[in-house]
Amino acid sequence: MSYFPFFVEIGQKRCLVVGGGTVAFRKIEKLLPFGVEITVVSPSFCAEIEQTEGICRIRKEFQAEDVEDMCFVIGATDCEAVNARIAAVCHAKHIPVNIVDDAEKCSFFFPALVKRGAFVAGFSTGGASPLAARFIREQMEDAIPTGFADVIDVMAEVRGRVKAAFADSGKREQVLRHIFRLALEKNGNVSQAEIEEIIRKEGEQ
Ligand SMILES: C[C@@]1(CC(=O)O)C2=NC(=C\c3[nH]c(c(CCC(=O)O)c3CC(=O)O)Cc3[nH]c(c(CC(=O)O)c3CCC(=O)O)/C=C3\N/C(=C\2)[C@@H](CCC(=O)O)[C@]3(C)CC(=O)O)/[C@H]1CCC(=O)O
Ligand SMILES: NC(=O)c1ccc[n+]([C@@H]2O[C@H](COP(=O)([O-])OP(=O)(O)OC[C@H]3O[C@@H](n4cnc5c(N)ncnc54)[C@H](O)[C@@H]3O)[C@@H](O)[C@H]2O)c1
CATH class of the missing domain: 1.20.120 (Four Helix Bundle (Hemerythrin (Met), subunit A))
Incomplete structure (x- = not known):
């Protein structure tokens, strides 16, 4: 199944990331250059998230009310049951949600991303092979002209x-x-x- 690449304005919008591990950090790192306001909820944070400036860290387990007023949500815990609950809460409230351990529960995917100022390209395999999307992204990095x-x-x-x-x-x-x-x-x-x-x-x- 292929997904349509809308390019969406997310500047100053509120985003909830649930989970404080390396995969959560990879998503946060991608979002920050786009000016989004990020809140991370997790009982623990990896060193990279601990050191990231400009995000709000809340040290606790996920609760359904955490999604209130969020424009979109990322479920990035290592617990399938928690991720499934995040997906269910968001689907019920029509909040776009990305679940990192289950493509089928996602209402949007992260692309392999190339950004040069206002120029942005995203590559997706519709969840078929993130590794393949990364491979093409790496080739494109080299193909984009200097400056x-x-x-x-x-x-x-x-x-x-x-x-x-x-x-x-x-x-x-x-x-x-x-x-x-x-x-x-x-x-x-x-x-x-x-x-x-x-x-x-x-x-x-
Ligand atoms: C593109 C990229 C963007 C990013 O993460 O920002 C991205 N995954 C990347 C890397 C990567 N992810 C995984 C590996 C190991 C090799 C492999 O499995 O292929 C590698 C390779 C690596 O690490 O380099 C494992 C993995 N990924 C998902 C699952 C669960 C599942 O499939 O259900 C599992 C199994 C977990 C497990 O086994 O426990 C799911 C998703 N990963 C997606 C995006 C979305 C679909 C994108 C698409 O294809 O359209 C989707 C559906 C949801 C989402 O995360 O948005 C980024 C490359 C960035 C770059 O380098 O540019
Ligand atoms: N989508 C992708 O690109 C991709 C790539 C690789 C792995 N994964 C999947 O991503 C998941 C996370 O991987 P990781 O390496 O970041 O794991 P990790 O163990 O480093 O981090 C998990 C985090 O979730 C937090 N957490 C656990 N229960 C929680 C709860 N109830 N509420 C809030 N936070 C909670 C933990 O405290 C920890 O900070 C794994 O399931 C893995 O299979 C996805």
């Missing part, structure tokens, strides 16, 4: 200007392609003067 986060920043910055300067959509695309090629060549180190020059020359053609 790609800066390239994306350049494009974000010029997009509005190009839209305002060129009424014709075909021409706009041509100008954006031109700037993109230059930004890629220069690993994102493009000056305002170089951009102005492209816009001016394209405007004359």
Whole structure:
């Protein structure tokens, strides 16, 4: 079964992670760059979670009321029964839930993730083989051009200007392609003067 990759805004949303082990940490590490507010509930925490700044740690066993006001929940304990209970509580309340020891109880999966600034790619096998998803992610890490986060920043910055300067959509695309090629060549180190020059020359053609 394949799953659709919605790209969802989770900044400032509340997320509950149940369990304080290494798998929980791997999920937390993935989420933090996206600005989510994380609460971890567990009787014990691994050293990495203990040392992670900007998350809320609550040292106790999971209780159903912990999911109140949570936007999504991750069940990452080593106890199948506890994970099953987390899934049941969340399904009953229509809260999206990820259960790390049981793909069938998940309403969403974590992808193998590549992030370069605003550019994000996620790879999934629909739970068939996380190992295979990781393999492809590792290949893609190497395939992404150096400075790609800066390239994306350049494009974000010029997009509005190009839209305002060129009424014709075909021409706009041509100008954006031109700037993109230059930004890629220069690993994102493009000056305002170089951009102005492209816009001016394209405007004359
Ligand atoms: C992609 C990645 C993202 C991440 O974790 O953030 C991820 N698992 C990763 C690694 C990994 N996980 C496991 C191994 C051992 C080898 C193997 O089993 O293949 C390895 C390999 C390794 O460690 O490198 C074991 C495992 N995983 C799950 C189960 C339970 C089950 O299948 O029911 C078990 C058995 C546990 C046991 O035996 O006790 C379940 C899930 N793991 C998923 C995601 C979701 C489906 C993703 C998809 O395929 O679409 C899903 C369904 C739920 C979820 O966790 O979201 C991350 C790679 C990140 C990267 O390197 O980029
Ligand atoms: N999805 C994945 O990618 C993936 C990968 C490998 C393993 N796993 C599975 O993930 C699970 C967790 O693995 P781990 O290595 O992090 O285990 P771990 O033993 O390091 O951590 C488990 C944590 O759960 C906590 N816990 C136990 N009972 C609890 C309760 N009632 N309430 C709150 N917290 C509780 C423990 O205190 C501990 O902090 C295992 O079941 C493993 O099979 C999933």
